[in-house]
Amino acid sequence: MLSQEETGKLKIGLEIHVQLTNLRTKLFCPCPSDYRGKKPNENVCPICLGLPGTLPQVNKRAVESAIAVCLAFGAKVQPYVVFSRKNYFYPDMNKNYQITQYDKAGGTTIGVGGYVTISLDGERKKIPLRRIQIEEDPGRLVHVEKNGVRKTYIDYNRAGIALVEIVTEPAMHQPREARMVLEKVQTTLEHLGVLDPSFEGSMRCDANISYAGGARIEIKNISSFKEVEQALRFEQLRLEYLPKIESTVTKRWGEKEGITATSREKEMEEDYRYFPEPDIPPIIIDEEIIEKIRKNLPELPDDRIERLVREYGISERLASIIVSEKPIADFFEKTVKILNEPEDVAHWLMNEVVRRWRECGIDYRYSRFKPENLAKLIRMVKEGVITTRIAKQVLWEIVPTGEDVEEYVKRTGLRIIRDPEELSPVIAKFLDDNPRLIKEAFENERVLDYICGEVQKRLQGRADPIILRKEIERLIGEKMKNA
Numbered sequence: 001m002l003s004q005e006e007t008g009k010l011k012i013g014l015e016i017h018v019q020l021t022n023l024r025t026k027l028f029c030p031c032p033s034d035y036r037g038k039k040p041n042e043n044v045c046p047i048c049l050g051l052p053g054t055l056p057q058v059n060k061r062a063v064e065s066a067i068a069v070c071l072a073f074g075a076k077v078q079p080y081v082v083f084s085r086k087n088y089f090y091p092d093m094n095k096n097y098q099i100t101q102y103d104k105a106g107g108t109t110i111g112v113g114g115y116v117t118i119s120l121d122g123e124r125k126k127i128p129l130r131r132i133q134i135e136e137d138p139g140r141l142v143h144v145e146k147n148g149v150r151k152t153y154i155d156y157n158r159a160g161i162a163l164v165e166i167v168t169e170p171a172m173h174q175p176r177e178a179r180m181v182l183e184k185v186q187t188t189l190e191h192l193g194v195l196d197p198s199f200e201g202s203m204r205c206d207a208n209i210s211y212a213g214g215a216r217i218e219i220k221n222i223s224s225f226k227e228v229e230q231a232l233r234f235e236q237l238r239l240e241y242l243p244k245i246e247s248t249v250t251k252r253w254g255e256k257e258g259i260t261a262t263s264r265e266k267e268m269e270e271d272y273r274y275f276p277e278p279d280i281p282p283i284i285i286d287e288e289i290i291e292k293i294r295k296n297l298p299e300l301p302d303d304r305i306e307r308l309v310r311e312y313g314i315s316e317r318l319a320s321i322i323v324s325e326k327p328i329a330d331f332f333e334k335t336v337k338i339l340n341e342p343e344d345v346a347h348w349l350m351n352e353v354v355r356r357w358r359e360c361g362i363d364y365r366y367s368r369f370k371p372e373n374l375a376k377l378i379r380m381v382k383e384g385v386i387t388t389r390i391a392k393q394v395l396w397e398i399v400p401t402g403e404d405v406e407e408y409v410k411r412t413g414l415r416i417i418r419d420p421e422e423l424s425p426v427i428a429k430f431l432d433d434n435p436r437l438i439k440e441a442f443e444n445e446r447v448l449d450y451i452c453g454e455v456q457k458r459l460q461g462r463a464d465p466i467i468l469r470k471e472i473e474r475l476i477g478e479k480m481k482n483a
């Protein structure tokens with residue numbers, strides 16, 4: 001196994017592919033970009049099918065969106081955009097080349113440098129970027145098995161969808177950092193308005209991991225952040241225990257198996273024979289366009305974190321967690337606007353609502369449970385209408401359905417019981433069932449505590465604890481007198 005000092009040299013890099021879901025058309029043709037749920041090969045034309053003699057035309061909004069992405073991460077926008085051909089054969093790549101960008105062989109990428117800021121154990125860390133580029137998505141292979149016969153079909157609806165690729169330096173030192181970078185990239189792009197992460201497969205990632213001077217392992221095409229972290233942990237262990245066993249290889253992450261498997265030997269860059277795309281002339285990007293886009297940038301996550309700390313007096317750590325997903329940050333701010341109790345709102349939102357959303361697999365963006373309802377629930381706890389315990393139980397039920405919290409509490413009778421007359425029959429029944437406890441409780445405080453707990457259980461935790469205790473004491477006193 002490697003020494004502590006050597007493990008410090010673990011290097012992780014990411015290549016993050018993001019579909020620009022704000023675009024209505026593909027990168028080089030007027031075909032619609034909403035391919036999800038469409039019939040196979042419905043959104044295609046001679047350009048995105050790569051037929052000979054067609055000419056690609058660059059989607060202006062795609063270039064503007066990519067400039068916004070560069071500015072959001074502090075990357076230097078290049079004065080002109082050149083596209084390159086990456087030549088390779090694969091059935092989903094019908095032209096036998098992909099139109100992309102390349103920073104060698106006479107090409108440039110739209111963005112160079114920049115960084116992603118993460119908050120690691122309370123400290124801010126900047127992960128440097130190598131480049132940001134625009135490229136087209138390939139088509140999709142669809143594997144079908146029918147009556148024991150396996151067939152593969154090709155769906156070109158996705159072919160030509162505009163992607164932005166963000167490539168980091170291998171500057172992360174633990175798998176956890178890779179996950180945080182992905183979360184930060186996602187929330188930044190969602191704040192920018194160029195990505196809707198709820199679109200399946202809209203953000204995918206390749207990861208590479210190595211120890212300084214050792215073999216480099218690449219893991220291809222992972223779509224969930226949790227799995228990126230798992231795959232990297234898996235390879236980290238392999239590199240630590242079997243440091244000399246492999247040269248540079250490409251791996252596929254098996255979501256079901258939870259391990260990586262070798263998929264192919266890594267192609268070297270020269271295998272792709274990159275050269276500038278002859279069908280697309282260079283696009284000049286002058287300062288004026290860049291400044292116009294910069295001026296129109298919306299509030300981005302780092303600024304929002306600072307504002308939440310300033311405006312609501314919450315800790316930076318908490319603000320970072322809230323802003324790590326835009327829908328959560330939006331939900332938080334909307335709730336605080338209704339009920340100005342930022343700490344309470346953050347507590348209930350993060351500990352109860354988000355947990356329930358995740359358990360139910362609900363996309364927060366489309367949740368039926370609304371900020372008004374959370375504000376109402378917190379107010380009911382503060383006013384003593386329901387207990388904290390009941391409030392948690394109520395959220396459990398209404399987060400998936402969105403039912404109004406007041407109506408739910410009314411319908412299920414979950415409000416706090418304060419009326420002694422309502423409590424006494426339940427207490428009397430318990431004492432009748434356990435007559436032995438009456439005398440014991442009279443002499444021993446802890447037995448009294450026990451009775452309070454048991455009766456409270458029979459009332460599903462709804463009794464006001466102080467009134468309940470008084471009523472129990474009163475009834476025991478009465479029974480002792482009559483005994």
Ligand SMILES: [Zn+2]
Nearest residue numbers: 029031045048
């Ligand atoms: Zn097309």
